Amino acid sequence: METESEPYVRLATLRQLHTVMADMNTARSLADTLQTVADGVVKGLGYELACVNLVRPDGDLVVAAFAGNSAAESLIAGRVGSRTSWERRLGMGEAWGDLRFIPHTEGWVLDEDDVPQWYTDGPAPRFEDEWHPSDRLFAPMYTPGVSGGACGELIGVLSVDRPRNGRRPGAWGREALQMYAFQAAIAISNARLRANMQRALVRLEREQQALRASEESFRQAFEYAPSGMAIAEMGGDQHGRILRSNDALCRLLGRPASAMRRYSFSDLVHPEDIGTLLRTSAEGGRAELRLGRRDGTYVWVSLRNSVVADAADGPRFLLSHVEDIEDRKRRELQLAHRAAHDALTGLPNSAELRTRLSARLCQRPQATHPGEIESIDAAYGHAAYDANGHGFDFRPGADLLDAYDHHVHTIAPEGERDDGTKGLAVLFCDLDGFKSINDRFGHNAGDAVLIEVARRLGRAVRDGDTVARLGGDEFVVLADGLGKADAADLAVRLRNEIIQPIRVDGRGMRVGASFGIGWAHCGMTADEVLKSADERMYIEKRSRPKQHRRAG
Numbered sequence: 001m002e003t004e005s006e007p008y009v010r011l012a013t014l015r016q017l018h019t020v021m022a023d024m025n026t027a028r029s030l031a032d033t034l035q036t037v038a039d040g041v042v043k044g045l046g047y048e049l050a051c052v053n054l055v056r057p058d059g060d061l062v063v064a065a066f067a068g069n070s071a072a073e074s075l076i077a078g079r080v081g082s083r084t085s086w087e088r089r090l091g092m093g094e095a096w097g098d099l100r101f102i103p104h105t106e107g108w109v110l111d112e113d114d115v116p117q118w119y120t121d122g123p124a125p126r127f128e129d130e131w132h133p134s135d136r137l138f139a140p141m142y143t144p145g146v147s148g149g150a151c152g153e154l155i156g157v158l159s160v161d162r163p164r165n166g167r168r169p170g171a172w173g174r175e176a177l178q179m180y181a182f183q184a185a186i187a188i189s190n191a192r193l194r195a196n197m198q199r200a201l202v203r204l205e206r207e208q209q210a211l212r213a214s215e216e217s218f219r220q221a222f223e224y225a226p227s228g229m230a231i232a233e234m235g236g237d238q239h240g241r242i243l244r245s246n247d248a249l250c251r252l253l254g255r256p257a258s259a260m261r262r263y264s265f266s267d268l269v270h271p272e273d274i275g276t277l278l279r280t281s282a283e284g285g286r287a288e289l290r291l292g293r294r295d296g297t298y299v300w301v302s303l304r305n306s307v308v309a310d311a312a313d314g315p316r317f318l319l320s321h322v323e324d325i326e327d328r329k330r331r332e333l334q335l336a337h338r339a340a341h342d343a344l345t346g347l348p349n350s351a352e353l354r355t356r357l358s359a360r361l362c363q364r365p366q367a368t369h370p371g372e373i374e375s376i377d378a379a380y381g382h383a384a385y386d387a388n389g390h391g392f393d394f395r396p397g398a399d400l401l402d403a404y405d406h407h408v409h410t411i412a413p414e415g416e417r418d419d420g421t422k423g424l425a426v427l428f429c430d431l432d433g434f435k436s437i438n439d440r441f442g443h444n445a446g447d448a449v450l451i452e453v454a455r456r457l458g459r460a461v462r463d464g465d466t467v468a469r470l471g472g473d474e475f476v477v478l479a480d481g482l483g484k485a486d487a488a489d490l491a492v493r494l495r496n497e498i499i500q501p502i503r504v505d506g507r508g509m510r511v512g513a514s515f516g517i518g519w520a521h522c523g524m525t526a527d528e529v530l531k532s533a534d535e536r537m538y539i540e541k542r543s544r545p546k547q548h549r550r551a552g
Contacts, residue, residue, distance in 0.1 A: 019044065020036075020039075020040030020043055020044035020045075020180075021040070021044075021180065021183050023036050023039075023040060024036050024037055024040060024183065024184060024187035025183075025186075025187050025190070027187070027191065029191065029195065030188070030191040030192055030194075030195050031064075031065075032191075033187050033188055033191035034052050034054065034064045034065040034188065034191075035065045035067070036187075037052050037065060037158070037184045037187065037188070038050045038051065038052050038065040038066055038067035039067045040180065040184075041067065041158065041160055041177075041180070042067045042068045044180075045160070045173070045176055045177055045180060046163055046164045046165070046173070047068070047160040047161065047162060047163055047164070048068050048069075048161065048162040048163075048164060049066075049067070049068035049069055049072065049118070049160065049161040049162055050066070050067045050068055050158065050159070050160050050161075051063060051065070051066050051067075051076070051158070051159040051160075052064050052065040052066075052156060052158060052184075053081065053086070053156055053157045053158075053159060054155070054156040054188075055083075055154060055155050055156055056080070059083040060080050060081065060082050060083050061080065061081050061083065061086050061115075061156065061157065062078065062079070062080045062081075063076050063077050063078060063079050063080075063081075063116050064156070065077075069118070072118040075118060076116035076117070076118060079116035080114075080116070081113075081114055081115035081116055082114050082115075085110075085113045085114050085115045086115060086157065088110075088113070089102065089110060089115065089136075089138060090138060090140060090157070092106060093106055093107075093136070096174045096178075097174060097175070097178050098139070098140060098142075098178050098181065098182075099137065099138065099139050099140075099174055099177060099178055099181075100137075100138045100139075100140070101135070101136070101137050101138075101168070102135070102136040102137075102138075103132070103135055104132040104133070104134035104135050107134050107135065107136050108134065110136070117159075118161070129167050129168045130166060130167060130168075131162065131163055131166050131167055131168055133162075135161075135168070136159070136161075137159070137160050137161070137169075137177075138157050138158065138159055138160075139157065139158040139160070139177050139178065139180070139181035140154060140156075140157050140158075140181065141154070141155050141156045141157065141158060141181050141182075141184055141185035141188065142154055142155065142182075142185055143155055143185060143189055144182075144185065144186060144189075152185075155185055155188055155189065156185070156188065158177075158180075158181050158184065160177065222244075222246055223246050223247065224246075224247075225246055225248055226248060227248055227321065227322065227323045227324070228245070228246065228248045228249030228252050228253075228301070228321070228322030228323070228324075229245070229246045229248070229249060229319070229320065229321055229322065230242050230243075230244065230245040230246070230249055230260070230265075230319075230320045230322065231243045231244040231245075231308075231317050231318070231319055231320070232264065232265065232317065232318040232320060233317065233318075234307065234316060234317050234318050235316075238264075239264075240264035240265055240266055240318075241261075241263075241264045242260050242261055242263055242264060242265070243261065243317070244257075244261075245257055245260040245261075249322055252291075252293075252299065252301075252322065252324055253268070253291060253292070253293050253294065253299070254293045254294035254295060255293075255294050265277055265291075265303075265320070266278070268291045268292050269289055269290065269291060269292070270289065270290035270291070270292065270298050272290075273287075273289035273290055276288075276289050277289055277303070280303060280305055285304070285305060286302065286303065286304045286305075287302075287303050288300065288301070288302050288303070288325060288329075289301065289303060291322070299324060299326050300324075300325050300326045300328075300329040301322050301323060301324060301325060302322070302323040302325050303320060303321070303322055304320070304321040304323075305318050305319070305320050305321075306318070306319045306321075307319075339351075340352035340355075342454075342468075342469040344447055344450060344451065344469075345450055345451055345454035345469050346454070347454050347458070347467055347468050347469045347475075348466060348467075348468040348469075349468065349469060350468070350469075350470050350471055352468065353466065353468035353470065353476055353478070353526075353530075354526040354527070354530075356466055356468075356478065357426070357478060357520060357526040357529060357530075358525070358526045360410050360424060360480075360520060361410055361520060361521075361522050361523075361524060361525070361526065361529075362409065362522045362523075363522070363523060363525075409521075409522045410423065410424050410520055410521050410522050411423050411521050411522075412424070412519035412520065412521040413483060413484050413519060417484070419483075419484075420483060421483060422481045422482060422483055422486075423480075423481075423482065423483075423519050423520070423521065424478065424479070424480045424481075424482075424519065424520040424521075425477075425478075425479045425480075425482045425486075425487040425490070425517055425518075425519060426476065426477070426478060426517070426518040426519065426520055426529050426530065426532075426533045427476065427477040427479065427487065427490065427491055427494070427515050427516070427517055427518075427533065428470075428474070428476055428515065428516040428517075428518065428530065428533035428534050428536070428537040429457070429474065429475040429476065429477065429494065429498075429513050429514070429515050429537070430473060430474050430513070430514050430537055430541065431449075431453065431473035431474075431475075431498070431511045431512070431513055432511060432512030432513060432514055432541070433510070433511045433512055434446065434449065434450075434473040434511050435473075437449055437509055437511065441504070441507070441509070445504045445505065445507075445509070448502075448504045448505075449502055449504065449509060449511060450469075450473065452502045453475070453498055453502075453511070454467065454469065454475070456494075456497040456498060456500075457475060457477065457494060457497070457498070459497070460493055460494050460497045461477060461479060461490075461494075462479070464480070465477060465478060465479045465480070466478040470530075473511075476530065476533070477490070477494065478520075487517045488517065491515040491517060494513070494515065495512075495513045495515060498511065498512070498513040499511070499512055499513065514537050514538075514540050514541035514544070515537060515540060516533045516534060516535065516536030516537025516538065516539065516540055517533065517536055518530070518532035518533030518534075518536055519532075
């Protein structure tokens with residue numbers, strides 16, 4: 001074909017070109033169309049190799065079809081070249097109309113870029129228009145423009161190589177390749193359109209089938225679901241009333257379906273969870289709450305609400321999915337207990353101690369600017385203070401106290417003598433002689449002693465008091481409602497419990513205990529309270545002869 005020049009193109013050549021173009025437009029799928037485009041270059045245009053590089057949604061080009069050499073096809077099929085590299089190719093070399101020819105004298109700069117390519121062997125050209133093995137010829141394919149010209153969006157590039165006659169294509173060969181690329185772009189665009197239409201038709205048919213089967217599917221899914229489901233009314237005077245419940249929900253709550261229709265979820269929810277339920281019902285979504293069983297007990301459930309909307313009338317129903325999470329909640333409570341308690345002794349740990357102590361304390365209100373008077377509740381054990389900390393007579397009814405009216409302030413006895421004030425005593429306990437037990441008998445024996453000390457402390461305090469392990473051989477007792485004398489008596493009683501012999505593996509062991517008594521009151525932080533008790537403990541420890549610390 002390339003040797004023929006206008007106007008002496010043989011009719012057989014035109015027929016051959018017409019045939020391959022017709023084949024492009026009769027392919028049944030996009031993949032078939034792409035392969036037909038590549039095959040047509042080899043069959044109808046007289047090139048030995050042809051490659052279709054198709055633009056992907058991300059802009060890069062993928063080798064979508066190859067013809068002429070199975071070895072080259074297996075090497076580059078499916079590989080991707082970046083859009084940047086392709087634009088570089090289409091911007092260099094010689095422009096033959098819409099074609100782009102890059103002679104071997106320039107193409108060597110492209111050998112190392114990321115565009116998939118193949119290499120052919122052959123001798124160097126012997127005359128001017130002989131094809132060189134490293135020559136490159138590209139035919140861009142654009143979507144047709146409004147005027148029918150190739151001025152639309154780039155959809156791919158045809159790469160061709162090795163003309164059968166060994167020469168660079170002449171005027172007719174260039175025109176034929178350009179026309180072929182134009183028709184190939186139309187065929188690919190049409191194939192994509194057909195594929196999209198086919199997918200849309202398949203989707204439409206599936207949606208129609210799903211619509212026809214939806215009512216029956218929903219009924220079966222609802223009735224035979226392994227977890228509870230209910231349909232509740234939404235809006236109006238009967239908002240939340242259960243219209244329908246499945247068998248799993250009836251079994252979970254121990255109530256028959258006929259009885260369930262008399263309730264709304266607000267009738268069944270635990271009183272503490274009513275706020276959570278109302279927020280979930282109004283907004284949809286998910287919540288974890290407790291629902292009442294017929295026997296009066298409650299079960300933890302995960303409640304997921306979905307609003308079932310009607311296109312004409314707006315929201316109408318709530319579809320509720322109720323899942324039993326009792327076992328998970330129990331495990332969560334166990335994990336929470338482990339996180340808040342010492343693994344060895346089972347006592348509250350340092351973090352839990354600070355949490356319990358902080359819950360009893362509130363911080364003293366602070367003035368927001370100089371000259372502002374801040375009134376402090378008399379329960380603090382103070383009068384009132386201005387912004388500079390100077391006291392003045394307390395004036396009842398001050399606005400700054402309003403935020404603290406709900407809080408029962410923690411107070412502390414003052415002075416060295418017992419004035420009858422009852423407060424929250426913090427007893428800081430440090431074991432004496434414990435290190436020697438670890439050194440002589442090992443850590444297992446030390447752990448056994450700590451466990452026994454924890455048991456004795458827990459046995460000696462009142463219900464409601466807190467015994468916590470701060471760490472190592474340090475313990476803390478929180479005892480509320482004690483005066484100074486009461487706290488001192490408690491420290492003596494606890495110490496007497498601790499110093500009794502402890503038998504471990506047949507051996508009798510003894511440890512002593514030093515106690516420091518601090519007092520918590522509002523205005524202090526938990527750390528400040530513990531530090532105060534710790535300091536008093538060291539004062540008490542140093543005040544006793546070393547030889548008497550263990551036995552007391």
